[in-house]
Amino acid sequence: MFLPDDLLSVARRYAGDPAAWPVTPRFDPVERWYQRIAATPEHEVWLLTWLPGQHTDLHDHGGASGGFTVVSGALTEETVQRGTLRTKALPPGAGRRFGPRYVHRVSNNGPDPAISVHCYAPELTTMTRYDLIDGALRVADVARAGVAW
Secondary structure: OOOOOHHHHHHHHOOOOHHOOOOOOOOOOOEEEEEEEEEEEEEEEEEEEOOOOOEEEEEOOOOOEEEEEEEOOEEEEEEEEEEEEEEEEEOOOOOOEEEEOOOOEEOOOOHHHHEEEEEEOOOOOOEEEEEEEEEEEEEEEEOOOOOOO
């Protein structure tokens, strides 16, 4: 079983070798582009692109642990702490690791496109989206692999 530290290391390894990616990153003006670029019995790796203004909703990873790193551009991560959103800037090379109960929102608030690599274990099967209402997380919906992504 991979720990979050290990998953960040895997994400950084893939991020450091773009020539080995099986796809060329694309930027979609309508929504974030993402593609799974590796899967093993232990983990899966995703490549994501972000145009300025693109973001996720507040979400978890359905019980998976993970790690991600910014390849180029810059991202902003928001996490809920004591009922409010806390913001962390993630420049190129920055990474985050997280356990199975982690909830966050990731955005490209900068002027330039961004690319990131994400690693999860076990593989993603669901992701719960949340609203933050009066300082409490409320389930908005549950997305399932193969249906929502």
